[in-house]
Amino acid sequence: MAKDELIGDHVSVKQCRLAIDALHAHASKRQAKIEEEQLLPGKEPNIWLNVTVKKIPPGHRIKPVKVPIAYPLVDPRTTPICLITKDPQRQYKDLLESHNIKFISRVVGIEKLKGKFKPFEARRALLKENGMFLADERVVPLLPKLLGRKWFDAKKQPIPVCLTRKDLKGELERAITSTYMNQNQGTCTAIKIGVLSQKPVQVLANLQKALPVIAANIKDGWENIQSLHIKTNSSVSLPIWSCALDASEEGRWHGLEGVSEDESGGDWEGVDEEEEVAADKKSKKSTGKKRPSESDDDEGSEEEEQPKKRAKNAHNESTTKSKQKIKGVELSSAKNDSNSRPTSKSGVTQSSSSKAVISSQAKGSIKPQNSSEKAAKEKAKPLTSPVSGEDKPGKVASSVKAKKGSKSAAISAPHQLDQMATRVSTKLTIPHPNEAGCDLVGTLEQVSPGEPTQGRKIALILHGTLGHKDYLFQKRLALGLPLDSFRFDFRGNHESGGTWKQGALHEDIEDLQVVVDYLKSQYGYAVDLVVGHSRGSIVGFRWIATTEDGRKVSAYVNVSGRYRMELIRENPQGKVWQESFQKQGYHTWDVTVARKVVHAKVTPADLASFTAWDTSFVRTQFPQQTDVLTLHGLQDKIVPPYDAVIYAQALSNRTPGTHTLHFVEHGDHNFTGIPDEVVDVVLRWWEARAKGNLKTGISMAGVHSGNSKL
Missing domain, CATH: 3.40.50.1820 (Alpha/Beta hydrolase fold, catalytic domain)
Structure with missing residues (x-):
């Protein structure tokens, strides 16, 4: 093997060998020590390839990518393999026998999952008894609900296979002798490339065969790969390759551009917070610095913290406005006495009961101009509610929050604030x-x-x-x-x-x-x-x-x-769904919920069920x-x-x-x-x-x- 041999024209084989030898020696020594102290054998450690990318993938792949390797990680002679099929279950058992397939330990139909294995204990036993799960690709969409989260936590999610192929035995053998890449929604993905019982040369052979396939299935290929590491379940990561830290082609900063918040997320019935966050940012540009309170919840979409950097003219404008006019009512934004009531221009007292009650503890109700003023107020006032004015035991000063674009002001009454x-x-x-x-x-x-x-x-x-x-x-x-x-x-x-x-x-x-x-x-x-x-x-x-x-x-x-449920087909999002149905049979709906991207799958059956309600x-x-x-x-x-x-x-x-x-x-x-x-x-x-x-x-x-x- 040449000294400068490269995997995929990028990764040094010599560097990979050094890292695998060091990792294997360390993990074997640690495993031997553990086995001396434990009466029962533990789970065999896996060897993982960690792939870090520069840009988060735009969509989430539900179906794992099949990656061929030289030495299989699962041995059917020692590891039970379970096949999940359509009903009737007996038909597929006979099919396996007709193809002389003997390395499948168990066949389970959908009806069995809904009946015999519906109890949690039964499903947990099935999970422990089998080391690998294969599933007819036609029933894969049903499995997350039937199997539960434990399968995915244990990294034993069923591998889709096609049971209608003529070469059924070859299809199942290829599924068993491959490893799989489940690209997640972050920048780091782990792929199993070996087990500790394999020799270092076997792990290296697996890496050499798998890495080109892995790179080919990452968006933009090597240009988007930042670094590669190998590790065991509990060890540190050993680097085997890293891109250049410059702006050259395939460098760390090549082609990266900032994405504004206005370009992210969708806009429809489920993406409610996207519109609100944008509107809140617009309406709060001239209101100064936000004051957090005890009732703040970091996950509330409409209460998102504003950027610290603001235009000076907007800040100066907010600090000079001490009064607001809301629906003909002139109110002092931070100087109302606890016993005072706002009056209209005609001199008639405005009843606080006719307005919405929003506690001064709610986010954004009072906004001090700087942190020193905030600290002074909090130190001087032992009351829970951070309001200004004369605070007396058992009473809290009324507060006003007028939001830009809102047609009503929120005026809270003292007894309700108590x-x-x-x-x-x-x-x-x-x-x-x-x-x-x-x-x-x-x-x-x-x-x-x-x-x-x-x-x-x-x-x-x-x-x-x-x-x-x-x-x-x-x-x-x-x-x-x-x-x-x-x-x-x-x-x-x-x-x-x-x-x-x-x-x-x-x-x-x-x-x-x-x-x-x-x-x-x-x-x-x-x-x-x-x-x-x-x-x-x-x-x-x-x-x-x-x-x-x-x-x-x-x-x-x-x-x-x-x-009128059927009209959902006629709105813009419904039309997008139906176009995707025609192209690929389903639609992947990428939305942002509480500032986290969610990938939801919508099928024609979902839409039909919704409209039939x-x-x-x-x-x-x-x-x-x-x-x-x-x-x-x-x-x-x-x-x-x-x-x-x-x-x-x-x-x-x-x-x-x-x-x-x-x-x-x-x-x-x-x-x-x-x-x-x-x-x-x-x-x-x-x-x-x-x-x-x-x-x-x-x-x-x-x-x-x-x-x-x-």
């Missing part, structure tokens, strides 16, 4: 009884945490497609409601486990019932109010109309809810006594505003339940830039309901004719 000061937020993880690895994560907001919760009423807040519990107006509403609330991520969304599917609305209803059962059994809560946005609204309607717990709910808020039940099955508020933006391009009119027609003839229809003139599907207006409308409706002032019809709150003549 209540907010005692609020406690608790993050809960709820185990899913029907699916392993599908824990539901949510936030419980308690108004009076020291009091018993048995029989206490609670509100549930449901997010939309590929959203999360803290996006848009959800968190702000939870902080403003005068009763306890719980908001959570549906399965496959943000922090909750499981797999998201566009057409699985029935699974969302199941998740909702799991949450309700948990809150009842663990706390004694009774659900009294449900607020649903977009997809969450569709789910909320069905749950209230068809479940025993749902029919006890006394109030429901329908925000941007869809009625029946919403007409609201006319006959929705409870007669439940009061409903339908809130919709007139600029909504995702769900036509006329869907809100249909809901009004369907629900207005019930008694004693009422239906209130409220349109937001400048609101889009996600109410981008005006989340406070949504909170304001909901809280005023809830207050009017508590006073018995609700009547079926169109809400006229905040509507005025201006200077126009009819």
Whole structure:
């Protein structure tokens, strides 16, 4: 072997040999010491090739890349191999026998996975009994839900094979004698190239054969590869190749360009936070520095920290404006006394109860001009709520937050801020009884945490497609409601486990019932109010109309809810899906959720299931006594505003339940830039309901004719 021999014209074979020899000697010595101290043999260490790329791949590959190697990592004579097939299972057992294939230890059909191996213990035993899993490529999309997360944590995800090939034995042998690359969503990918029981020369041979195939399956090939390392499961990484650290061709900085935030992410029903973050950045350019508070949640999309560097003229403009005019009300932004009330130009006192209640603890309510002023204020005030003015025990000064583009100001009353000061937020993880690895994560907001919760009423807040519990107006509403609330991520969304599917609305209803059962059994809560946005609204309607717990709910808020399900095919995103269906049979939907890129797969079956969802039940099955508020933006391009009119027609003839229809003139599907207006409308409706002032019809709150003549 020549001294300067290269793998793929880049990597020195000599350097690889030195690194493999050193790693193998170190790992063998360490493994021998471990075996002396343990009575039972442990798991054999693997040898990995770590590939670091310069640019994150644009999409996530579900199907692994097959990489040929010289010496197989799995020996069928000592390692059981399981084959997962379509039904009937017996047909494929006979097929293996007809081809004289004897290296498959077990054949399992889909019905077996749904029946015999549905219990978690049975699936865990199947995972431990087999060292490798192959699967008919036609059933691979069904397996993540049937197998659960443990398969992927153990790096034993089934390898797709084609069972219809004439050379079936060769197809299965190639699958077993190869290694696989599952390129993740980051810059580093690990590929197994050997095991410790193999000799260093065998590991080197595997590397020489595998590396050219790996480079060919990385976008832009060697130009995008930054470095290569080898390691074991627990060792340090030994470098075998690195690109030049310059801007030359194939250098570290060659061809790299910054991507602005406006170019990232999508824009549709599930990408709600993208529009809001952009709008927030625009509206906050002249408001100075943001002050963090104890209630800040780093994962809330609308509360993203602003860049430290700002234009000097924008900063100077923000520091000179000490007063704001909101809907004809002149307010001092940081100098209101706790007992004062804003007055209108006509001298009439503005009632704080007619506005939304947003605690000064909510993010961005008070924004000091610099860090020294902030430190001085915090040191001088022991109260939880960071407000200015004369603070007295038991009272908190009212605060004002006026957001650019918002049609309503959020003015908090002192007695309600006292209540907010005692609020406690608790993050809960709820185990899913029907699916392993599908824990539901949510936030419980308690108004009076020291009091018993048995029989206490609670509100549930449901997010939309590929959203999360803290996006848009959800968190702000939870902080403003005068009763306890719980908001959570549906399965496959943000922090909750499981797999998201566009057409699985029935699974969302199941998740909702799991949450309700948990809150009842663990706390004694009774659900009294449900607020649903977009997809969450569709789910909320069905749950209230068809479940025993749902029919006890006394109030429901329908925000941007869809009625005519089939019209999703006609909006821009639906058309993109259908074009992808024609080209490749499915669509990969790349969206950003809580500042993290998510790759969601949408299939024709998902779209068909979604459009077939029946919403007409609201006319006959929705409870007669439940009061409903339908809130919709007139600029909504995702769900036509006329869907809100249909809901009004369907629900207005019930008694004693009422239906209130409220349109937001400048609101889009996600109410981008005006989340406070949504909170304001909901809280005023809830207050009017508590006073018995609700009547079926169109809400006229905040509507005025201006200077126009009819």
